[in-house]
Amino acid sequence: MSDRLIRATAAGGGIRAVGAITTRLTEEARKRHQLSYVATAALGRTMSAGLLLASSMKREGSRVNLRIKGNGPMGGLLVDAGSDGTVRGYVDNPEVELPPNDRGKLDVSGALGNEGYLYVVRDVGYGYPYSSTVELVSGEIAEDVAHYLVTSEQTPSAIVLGVFVSAEGTIASGGLLVQVMPKAARDEALVQTLESRVASLSGFTPLLQAGKTLPEILTELLGDMDLEILPEVQMLRFNCGCSFNRVLGALKLLGEAELQDMIEQDNGAEATCDFCNEVYQANREHLSQLIEDLRAEPM
Numbered sequence: 001m002s003d004r005l006i007r008a009t010a011a012g013g014g015i016r017a018v019g020a021i022t023t024r025l026t027e028e029a030r031k032r033h034q035l036s037y038v039a040t041a042a043l044g045r046t047m048s049a050g051l052l053l054a055s056s057m058k059r060e061g062s063r064v065n066l067r068i069k070g071n072g073p074m075g076g077l078l079v080d081a082g083s084d085g086t087v088r089g090y091v092d093n094p095e096v097e098l099p100p101n102d103r104g105k106l107d108v109s110g111a112l113g114n115e116g117y118l119y120v121v122r123d124v125g126y127g128y129p130y131s132s133t134v135e136l137v138s139g140e141i142a143e144d145v146a147h148y149l150v151t152s153e154q155t156p157s158a159i160v161l162g163v164f165v166s167a168e169g170t171i172a173s174g175g176l177l178v179q180v181m182p183k184a185a186r187d188e189a190l191v192q193t194l195e196s197r198v199a200s201l202s203g204f205t206p207l208l209q210a211g212k213t214l215p216e217i218l219t220e221l222l223g224d225m226d227l228e229i230l231p232e233v234q235m236l237r238f239n240c241g242c243s244f245n246r247v248l249g250a251l252k253l254l255g256e257a258e259l260q261d262m263i264e265q266d267n268g269a270e271a272t273c274d275f276c277n278e279v280y281q282a283n284r285e286h287l288s289q290l291i292e293d294l295r296a297e298p299m
């Protein structure tokens, strides 16, 4: 099934729920960055989280950035997700691999570290991004994002994220976010019911691997609470906004002397995009043209 996101409400609008399947885009990130198993899980979970968070932002062009910095060998990662369903991201040390943890799962918190920070930037497109930082609570990502939503956005939230990856690649990836909206947030019993229901899910990927669809998963979780699944299905994909023209724009900023050096010493320039690992080659002619452009610009 293609990557997708669906939204729902329940309890008369007191609950907002979002589900996402991110298997293909996680596989694309794995291949592009040559991610280890544990790095695939870390980035896949965080890309799902970014898309789930971005899904509540209505304005066109809105984006969420999730930056994790930990004390583990993987270092950290960065995810950039848009309300348009696009996402991109990278891991600082993609080759780090660890044995499974004591529950037999990929050891994401061992790789990222259990001490560190999660930085969240929400850019709603008005030019004043809202940013916030929380300490990592587990390094497993779902708990960390939930902790951020509760403490920084004051929205009681339960989130489950999963990535199942094998020698054949990413088999299943996705997640689920359930939030109690402000008008119902004082309803302690409701908040606890949701938390325990989400916690009782045996993870997200087993549901996908059992062939369950997103509407079926949401119905299992909230079907008795006046669940209303919105008809719109949003397609999700890995997408990076980089281009050769942007690379040329960045090279131009280096100035004439530096560009001349590159022509004489390296016969060109090579730039790799952090987000998607695309390699761009600028040859002598490209660089000479940039110098001409610079000379033609008014001082």
Ligand code: ZN
Pocket: 240, 241, 242, 273, 274, 275, 276, 277, 278
């Ligand atoms: Zn790129």
